[in-house]
Amino acid sequence: MKKALVIGGGLVGSMQAANLARRGLRVKLIERRLDLRKIELQAGKSINLALSTRGWKALDMLGISDRVKKIAIPMYGRQIHDIHGNESFQSYGKEGQAIYSVSRGELNSVLLDAAESYDSVEMNFQTKCVGVDFENSLAHFQDSVTGETFEEQADLIFATDGAFSAARADMQRTARFNYQQEFIPHGYRELLLPASSKGDYLMEKNALHIWPRGGFMLIALPNPDGSFTCTLFMPYEGENSFGNLDSDEAIDSFFKKQFPDFYEMMPDLVGDYKSHPLSDLVIIRCYPWLKNTTCLMGDSSHAIVPFYGQGMNSGFEDCSVMDDLLDENSGNWLATLDAFQKKRKPDADAIAELAMRNYIEMRDSVADPNFILRKKIEASLHENHGDKWIPLYSQVTFSHIRYSEALREGKRHDKIMAEVMNRPDISEVWNTLEIESKALELANSGKLL
Amino acid sequence: MKKALVIGGGLVGSMQAANLARRGLRVKLIERRLDLRKIELQAGKSINLALSTRGWKALDMLGISDRVKKIAIPMYGRQIHDIHGNESFQSYGKEGQAIYSVSRGELNSVLLDAAESYDSVEMNFQTKCVGVDFENSLAHFQDSVTGETFEEQADLIFATDGAFSAARADMQRTARFNYQQEFIPHGYRELLLPASSKGDYLMEKNALHIWPRGGFMLIALPNPDGSFTCTLFMPYEGENSFGNLDSDEAIDSFFKKQFPDFYEMMPDLVGDYKSHPLSDLVIIRCYPWLKNTTCLMGDSSHAIVPFYGQGMNSGFEDCSVMDDLLDENSGNWLATLDAFQKKRKPDADAIAELAMRNYIEMRDSVADPNFILRKKIEASLHENHGDKWIPLYSQVTFSHIRYSEALREGKRHDKIMAEVMNRPDISEVWNTLEIESKALELANSGKLL
Numbered sequence: 001m002k003k004a005l006v007i008g009g010g011l012v013g014s015m016q017a018a019n020l021a022r023r024g025l026r027v028k029l030i031e032r033r034l035d036l037r038k039i040e041l042q043a044g045k046s047i048n049l050a051l052s053t054r055g056w057k058a059l060d061m062l063g064i065s066d067r068v069k070k071i072a073i074p075m076y077g078r079q080i081h082d083i084h085g086n087e088s089f090q091s092y093g094k095e096g097q098a099i100y101s102v103s104r105g106e107l108n109s110v111l112l113d114a115a116e117s118y119d120s121v122e123m124n125f126q127t128k129c130v131g132v133d134f135e136n137s138l139a140h141f142q143d144s145v146t147g148e149t150f151e152e153q154a155d156l157i158f159a160t161d162g163a164f165s166a167a168r169a170d171m172q173r174t175a176r177f178n179y180q181q182e183f184i185p186h187g188y189r190e191l192l193l194p195a196s197s198k199g200d201y202l203m204e205k206n207a208l209h210i211w212p213r214g215g216f217m218l219i220a221l222p223n224p225d226g227s228f229t230c231t232l233f234m235p236y237e238g239e240n241s242f243g244n245l246d247s248d249e250a251i252d253s254f255f256k257k258q259f260p261d262f263y264e265m266m267p268d269l270v271g272d273y274k275s276h277p278l279s280d281l282v283i284i285r286c287y288p289w290l291k292n293t294t295c296l297m298g299d300s301s302h303a304i305v306p307f308y309g310q311g312m313n314s315g316f317e318d319c320s321v322m323d324d325l326l327d328e329n330s331g332n333w334l335a336t337l338d339a340f341q342k343k344r345k346p347d348a349d350a351i352a353e354l355a356m357r358n359y360i361e362m363r364d365s366v367a368d369p370n371f372i373l374r375k376k377i378e379a380s381l382h383e384n385h386g387d388k389w390i391p392l393y394s395q396v397t398f399s400h401i402r403y404s405e406a407l408r409e410g411k412r413h414d415k416i417m418a419e420v421m422n423r424p425d426i427s428e429v430w431n432t433l434e435i436e437s438k439a440l441e442l443a444n445s446g447k448l449l
Numbered sequence: 450m451k452k453a454l455v456i457g458g459g460l461v462g463s464m465q466a467a468n469l470a471r472r473g474l475r476v477k478l479i480e481r482r483l484d485l486r487k488i489e490l491q492a493g494k495s496i497n498l499a500l501s502t503r504g505w506k507a508l509d510m511l512g513i514s515d516r517v518k519k520i521a522i523p524m525y526g527r528q529i530h531d532i533h534g535n536e537s538f539q540s541y542g543k544e545g546q547a548i549y550s551v552s553r554g555e556l557n558s559v560l561l562d563a564a565e566s567y568d569s570v571e572m573n574f575q576t577k578c579v580g581v582d583f584e585n586s587l588a589h590f591q592d593s594v595t596g597e598t599f600e601e602q603a604d605l606i607f608a609t610d611g612a613f614s615a616a617r618a619d620m621q622r623t624a625r626f627n628y629q630q631e632f633i634p635h636g637y638r639e640l641l642l643p644a645s646s647k648g649d650y651l652m653e654k655n656a657l658h659i660w661p662r663g664g665f666m667l668i669a670l671p672n673p674d675g676s677f678t679c680t681l682f683m684p685y686e687g688e689n690s691f692g693n694l695d696s697d698e699a700i701d702s703f704f705k706k707q708f709p710d711f712y713e714m715m716p717d718l719v720g721d722y723k724s725h726p727l728s729d730l731v732i733i734r735c736y737p738w739l740k741n742t743t744c745l746m747g748d749s750s751h752a753i754v755p756f757y758g759q760g761m762n763s764g765f766e767d768c769s770v771m772d773d774l775l776d777e778n779s780g781n782w783l784a785t786l787d788a789f790q791k792k793r794k795p796d797a798d799a800i801a802e803l804a805m806r807n808y809i810e811m812r813d814s815v816a817d818p819n820f821i822l823r824k825k826i827e828a829s830l831h832e833n834h835g836d837k838w839i840p841l842y843s844q845v846t847f848s849h850i851r852y853s854e855a856l857r858e859g860k861r862h863d864k865i866m867a868e869v870m871n872r873p874d875i876s877e878v879w880n881t882l883e884i885e886s887k888a889l890e891l892a893n894s895g896k897l898l
Contacts, residue, residue: 172630176685176729180629181621236625280625 001026001120002333005154007129007139008032008161011104012298012315014111016158018062019319021118023326028122028152029115030141032161035125037109047190048221048229049107050075050208050309051100052397058316061323064114071106073222074098079207080366085261089207090366090375093394094383099208099309101221129166132157134174134291139167156333157294160315163284165300171291180285184305184356186216187242188233190276193265195226202265203228210362211259216240217363218259230262233281233307233363242278281305283352289341293334297322302348307359308396314351314403318344350403354396354410374417377430381439388440416442450475450569451782454603456578456588456616457481460553461747461764462609463560467511468768469607470567472775477571477601478564479590481610484574486558496639497670497678498556499524499657499758500549501846507765510772513563520555522671523547528656529815534710538656539815539824542843543832548657548758550670578615581606583623583740588616605782606743609764612733614749620740629734633754633805635665636691637682639725642714644675651714652677659811660708665689666812667708679711682730682756682812691727730754732801738790742783746771751797756808757845763800763852767793799852803845803859823866826879830888837889865891 002025006017009031017029051072059065076098077091092099115121124141130149131140138153159167172179196202201222203209209220209228216234223229235241240258245251248270255263255273263269284303289296298315322340329335365371381389392410395401401409420426420439429435451474455466458480466478500521508514525547526540541548564570573590579598580589587602608616621628645651650671652658658669658677665683672678684690689707694700697719704712704722712718733752738745747764771789778784814820830838841859844850850858869875869888878884 176632178631180631182627182629183625 002155004156004158005139005152006158006160007167008159009112009123010160010162011108011111011312012318013160014108014115015058015062015316015319016160016297017121018111018115018118019323021115021121022062026120028154030124030127030129032128033125036105037112047104048101049104049312050221051102052309052313053399054317055313057400058320061320062114064110067110068102068107071224072100072102073224074100074206075208076206078366079204079209081209081211081261082367083258091379093398097398099397103223129161132167132170132294134294137293155293159294159296159300160298161300163282163299163303165296167294168286168296168300174291178287182283184281184283185235186233187236187278187280188231189242189273189278191230191232191272193220193228193230194267199226201226210366211262212363212367213258214364218262285349285352287345290337295337302352304352304355305359307362308351308355310351310355310396314348347403350407354403354407370421373427373430374421377420377435380431381436384436385440388443451604453605453607454588454601455607455609457608457610458561458572459609459611460557460560460761461767463557463564464507464511464765464768465607465609465746466570467560467564467567468772470564470570471511475569477603479573479576479578479601481577482574485554486561496553498551498553498761499670500551501758501762502848503766504762506849507769510769511563513559516559517551517556520673521549521551522673523549523655524657525655527815528653528658530658530660530710531816532707540828542847546847548846552672578610581616581619581743583743586742604742608743608745608749609747610749612731612748612752614745616743617735617745617749623740627736631732633730633732634684635682636685636727636729637680638691638722638727640679640681640721642669642677642679643716648675650675659815660711661812661816662707663813667711734798734801736794739786744786751801753801753804754808756811757800757804759800759804759845763797796852799856803852803856819870822876822879823870826869826884826888829880830885833885834889837892
């Protein structure tokens with residue numbers, strides 16, 4: 001029985017551990033922090049996530065989708081809040097298609113339970129990886145409580161220890177390892193909008209709320225208890241920046257001016273703002289992901305910004321793609337891991353780019369009438385000719401089309417729609433057969449490839 | 450008297466130490482390796498460098514240019530060797546303009562002597578930096594002989610410890626530090642073409658020799674003793690690759706086929722090939738360069754590929770640019786260092802890009818008749834209208850124009866020359882007033898900005 005070591009018991013690590021056990025391996029999972037099932041969840045780091053089609057596929061693979069559905073809230077579209085407090089709604093996809101708000105901690109707990117349900121999985125918590133010996137296929141650990149150090153040998157090592165991976169830091173010192181860490185000029189800070197005194201939601205429950213303001217934005221995702229986890233994304237420096245919110249007065253007047261409806265709902269805005277840390281946003285790119293028997297997965301190999309809601313989904317897709325490749329490679333693990341890195345790297349690069357593009361869309365374009373019109377034309381095309389036109393957002397969120405293909409197709413859509421939108425009366429004729437034909441003709445002609 | 454610590458006594462570190470002393474600071478320079486003035490120079494790592502205008506300016510600043518001229522050999526152009534052994538010559542610039550072949554070790558020795566000529570400079574060798582404490586402006590060291598560790602506090606710390614900088618590795622772990630290490634798919638291996646039995650040069654002395662072969666190339670730079678230091682740049686994998694030169698026979702037949710004239714001159718090709726290591730080529734990009742009082746300089750902040758001969762020159766220019774900024778900032782060092790990183794970063798990015806572009810030019814374009822014709826047109830424009838047209842190569846190599854400006858101007862030249870070359874009879878009329886006027890008109894019109 002092959003033995004696998006999984007470094008890191010976060011979302012991807014616990015899913016991978018469960019799946020390795022399902023595929024007949026003996027698994028040891030080692031996690032730096034406490035077992036989060038035994039502690040109160042802490043505020044701070046991206047408590048809410050948006051689970052979508054790629055993520056569900058991996059949960060299906062483990063047979064735990066039904067269990068996760070119980071803790072997930074569907075969001076059918078974006079609820080846009082303008083600077084006067086007016087709201088409007090933009091569907092994400094077709095009727096019934098949704099992304100799902102879910103608590104990181106609760107989802108992680110379900111996944112740890114799933115892994116632990118296999119007898120062949122053993123878990124150690126509060127144990128820190130202090131280095132990986134790639135040649136000898138072993139890793140060094142330190143027990144954070146006793147201070148004791150030990151090593152763990154395995155046939156395969158999966159490093160799912162996140163954007164600041166210890167395993168990857170060691171890989172960085174091996175020959176010809178390409179690596180990039182890029183911090184964007186924006187950070188984020190969470191706020192909690194509580195439920196009403198009666199426990200009701202203060203805003204539409206089944207939507208992802210956005211207050212787009214150009215260079216910055218506020219978003220909110222629903223929690224099962226009636227509250228919303230809200231996140232302010234903003235530059236560190238400049239006119240509207242975290243740097244300028246340096247006093248209670250500055251915080252208060254900024255929210256009052258920029259997000260008046262949100263301001264009215266928050267019982268203790270300034271106190272809540274100050275109780276959450278300011279966090280960075282980093283993009284990690286590297287290659288190769290495989291060194292001898294050690295393979296990076298999830299954020300350790302491709303951390304992205306959160307604006308497409310695909311960080312977790314792409315990590316989960318790593319697990320399902322690898323699972324498919326194991327069949328294609330007749331159960332040969334080393335061949336699978338090499339095929340995995342080769343196939344998955346362009347997709348990881350593509351979703352990194354898409355996520356940055358979506359930041360501009362969320363904080364800016366969603367408030368632009370031309371953008372809204374284009375979305376309407378695309379939605380109509382998709383509704384009437386679903387086989388010929390899948391909007392980029394739907395490809396990324398509601399399909400299993402490779403991210404790299406979706407990005408390529410999305411760039412082609414940009415060119416086609418620029419042509420289509422390029423007539424003065426488009427706002428009157430957008431919903432005509434003529435426009436539909438023109439778009440489909442351009443799409444088929446291959447001229448704008 | 451302010452105290453400065455210089456980590457690394459390579460080319461940039463020893464130059465910076467000398468200049469800091471010249472500017473009235475007390476300097477401690479600490480170098481990991483042996484004092485290279487006391488040992489035989491070792492083969493292996495880019496023994497020869499091409500010193501050009503930016504480098505000479507920094508040497509002038511220290512008053513040591515005359516001394517360096519004695520060990521430098523002017524190269525007035527490229528001597529191109531085709532696959533049949535035929536040679537042709539392409540001037541680098543105007544009459545008399547040259548880049549200078551110089552031994553890394555000898556130049557480093559001159560710079561260490563220059564630094565040591567100041568009473569206020571103290572040097573430690575065989576002492577390794579094991580960490581920097583940015584907050585407390587001190588660095589930790591270990592004596593490689595005794596194993597003893599100690600710390601060194603200073604008002605200012607300059608990390609000139611190269612592409613694999615220990616100081617930068619620590620910076621990488623501080624908040625929001627952007628970092629990238631990119632290994633290109635090519636490596637390099639040196640060979641030594643000895644002098645004739647009488648001590649004469651076997652090829653033209655005052656040229657940089659190139660055997661361009663598309664995806665790979667061989668180059669050679671003259672040494673004072675009649676020999677040439679030659680370097681083969683080639684991919685690791687693929688048809689013509691280091692990976693495929695895996696036997697004596699493969700090495701022999703590869704050189705015989707690709708570089709027949711070189712092959713004839715080499716007394717022990719296979720033995721010499723195997724006696725040199727295969728080395729990587731890495732591009733390092735990062736920002737910020739300044740953390741409290743510690744400033745990265747040279748390769749530690751912006752290592753580039755060697756194809757423009759600007760690695761050392763840009764490092765030396767770091768020293769002279771910083772020196773100018775110290776005057777502009779009235780001797781305020783911290784203001785100087787911040788101004789330095791802000792001003793210098795776009796130039797470092799530009800020369801990194803230019804160096805990669807020049808690899809394609811050297812291994813490929815120099816053998817292309819269209820490229821040669823374009824060069825001739827540009828040379829003629831430069832000769833007749835030096836104020837209005839400075840070819841990109843001359844801007845980078847024979848001027849102090851900022852790299853970022855040179856790159857911008859070079860891209861504009863590409864567009865202009867594409868227009869100019871876009872007539873069927875260009876090879877007949879290239880040397881006419883009409884063509885000259887057209888190029889200058891396009892350059893002045895700003896249409897192709």
